[in-house]
Amino acid sequence: MISSNITEVMGSISAKLTALAENDYKNILRTVATSMNGVISERIHEKGLDANGAKIGNYDTKPIYVNPNNATRKFPTEGKNGKTKFISTGLPHKTKYFNGGYNEFKTQVGKNIGSVNLNLSGQMNNQFTVIATKDGYGLGWADEKIFDRARFFETKKYNKTIWGVTESEGEIINEIVNNAVNDAIS
Numbered sequence: 001m002i003s004s005n006i007t008e009v010m011g012s013i014s015a016k017l018t019a020l021a022e023n024d025y026k027n028i029l030r031t032v033a034t035s036m037n038g039v040i041s042e043r044i045h046e047k048g049l050d051a052n053g054a055k056i057g058n059y060d061t062k063p064i065y066v067n068p069n070n071a072t073r074k075f076p077t078e079g080k081n082g083k084t085k086f087i088s089t090g091l092p093h094k095t096k097y098f099n100g101g102y103n104e105f106k107t108q109v110g111k112n113i114g115s116v117n118l119n120l121s122g123q124m125n126n127q128f129t130v131i132a133t134k135d136g137y138g139l140g141w142a143d144e145k146i147f148d149r150a151r152f153f154e155t156k157k158y159n160k161t162i163w164g165v166t167e168s169e170g171e172i173i174n175e176i177v178n179n180a181v182n183d184a185i186s
Helices: 006-046 102-109 142-158 166-183
Strands: 065-066 096-098 128-133 136-139
Touching: 006 128, 006 166, 065 102, 065 166, 096 102
Parallel strands: none
Antiparallel strands: 065 096, 128 136
């Protein structure tokens, strides 16, 4: 006759999984969100990649004028012809002309990586954080204006998912969850 404690073992595992489902899943979600915050921020704001791992986009090269008082880094004012004062009035220019558009401006202020990285002042990246929700935890912004800007980039300007999870990030998430579940039932 063979005897086994399989019923006790399965009962213990079942109880641990029930406790995990009722209590610990929020801790797992917090661990996932905390772990992925830096990974997703680096992909977007340093590498300029969307949720498919492709370039977010390219900066516009249409000529623009930028006021240095509204920029993250100061630069001298200058007109289209390189003059610092208007010929007609002798008054100084209040803006700088960038013949290469926003692409040239981003280069001038040291924030151009060759493609869109959604990083000018650093505000969007710095405020991307773990946020508690009624169902657990996620990533986002407490500041509604920054959230609206992120939505604008995804739905209007670039028309693609940027702050989603890439396939490789999904694998990291699965590994975190699997380790947490294994720890919980062992």
